[in-house]
Amino acid sequence: MIGLVSSLLVLFAISVPIALALGMASLPLLIGKGIPLIAVPQVVFEALDSFTLMALPLYVLAGRLMQFGGIAERLVDLAKAMLNWVRGGLGAAVVLTSMMFATISGSSAATAAAIGSMLIPEMEKQKYPRPFSAATTASSGELGVIIPPSVAMVVYGVITGVSITDLFIAGFLPGLMIGTSLIATVIAISMIKGYGTREAFVLRPYICGVWSALKRALLSLFLPVIILGGIFGGIFTATEAAVVAVFYALIISLFVYRQIIFRDLPKIFAGAAVTSAVVMIIVAFAAMFAFALHLLRAPQIIGGLLTTLTSDPMMFLLLVNVFLIAVGMFMETFAAIIILGPILAPIAASYGIHPVHFGMIMIVNLAIGMVTPPVGVNLFIACGIAKITMEQLIRPLVVFLVVLIGNLMLITYVPALSLALLR
Amino acid sequence: MRQIVSAIDMLNKGVTLVVAGLLMVVCAAVMWQVTVRFALTMVGINISAPWTEELARYSLIWMVFLGAGVGVRHAQMIALEFGVRALPDRLGIAMRYAAIALAIAFFALLIWVGLKFVDLGRSETSPVLGITKDWVYWAMPFGAALMIVNSLALVADTVLQGRDIRFSADLAPEA
8 A cells, every 4th residue: 555655646746647646656555465457447437427526517507607607797786785894895795706606606716816816906006906806716616616506516425435415515504604714814804904995874875886796796696595495395307406506607697697608608518528637537537446445445444554553433423624735735625635635534424523524624624725735726816816925925825824724623513513404 | 859859740731630539439429329319219220239239438548648658748737836836946847847757757657558558459350340349459559659659749849939837738729
């Protein structure tokens, strides 16, 4: 097993794509055990031949359609109208919009990109420092995979066999909590440092403003009702809800908002397809790696080692969290979930941790990995939009990271947050 | 050389359209399934469409291999690049090329085992659509071949433009 893991790490280090490294590292073992290589395509096709996995490209696509089709824009306007009377309101609107966006889109990158590109320039006009705006966007973008629906949960569910619907339901309260605490953080920092402007609060114009934004956004807001209502009510599976979201977003962007035309569609679909394909190819070859680990009885061995280290589930969760944060700093979120999920989930179960709760811990933890330097997809996106370097981003980011890790600890040690809504 | 690279990019344009089309097929098929299951049942029409799921799954498999194949052209396959980027230029670049060479060898292996699997698939029939499974299994050798072509195009393009191979992912077109 040491050979398997160390060859994987070497391949990662010399920048072999993760999907291929997983396949390559498994090869010597398969050959050594005398398993015919025809097992490779067999395992790979079996992993991809899944109706559940189809939810992944569909949620990515829904996110893109929202980004380009005018839905994101209307959600932004609504959040701004609701929050313009507090200092830091525009920054808080970034978080609030991310939360609304996250109830339709399943992806963090799409959330950060859509909202950042609209609100970072506006924050600049209100004299927010750009690194602060970028840090806000990057950290609230991670809500995309925590508030249901979520691509990360689809991947986790597919790979560990935990019900995706249950994971979606479990993500609701933690997502709400993280969102609220981020809003509080943004407002508190803005008040202390005097960022941004505020408008005087006058009841009538305020209500009029919110009302007209609400009317404009009504069709967009109906979308999460269909998706979440459908999933929670047990009417749709995750995949079915995803396709309904895609068609709803298509129809209102094409015919109601008319912000995209038919000619734009190939580009939007191609973008979503390639983005999803590079994640799904990891899922495919991770199946090969999982097969190799299975041959070595790796979960049992690692589990055995851990149990000699600690028999206390609390301590185990702490170790897992520290380990995952370290992994999340360097590894892409989906890759980490795909590689570590099948190893850690059975160990957690042997400690008596609820599988859905453990899934939430892994997802929330690795979502923070999207915001931790040096490798974090949300950081790259936010830096790109705000045109700042990663170094400039770090200082304002630290506060957000502390808040996020605090949330993670609460989610880890208060299982009810994840499990209360489950039936 | 330059002409070859632009010919490959024409090919990629075509494949990208196919990939977009495959995602459209997935959407349409799953949507049709949902419609049949809910809407038509509600109004009392009872037809079932078991072919939708199979069509969607097979299209998805092709979409993954072709999409990843196109992604290779601009090093979009997810990799941990900060290591080689942080190393001294010569060492980092050498490692990056070594990684590409290893990847090409792996793609070649995938073509080889993939073709053997295609052979097996000829005698396997899909339960609903009734097509032989080699139609599905071709996705792997075909995708792997595209990945080799695109790896070579990436290297050729980088050398021609005198760029640093480690940063080619940053130049990927906005998707």
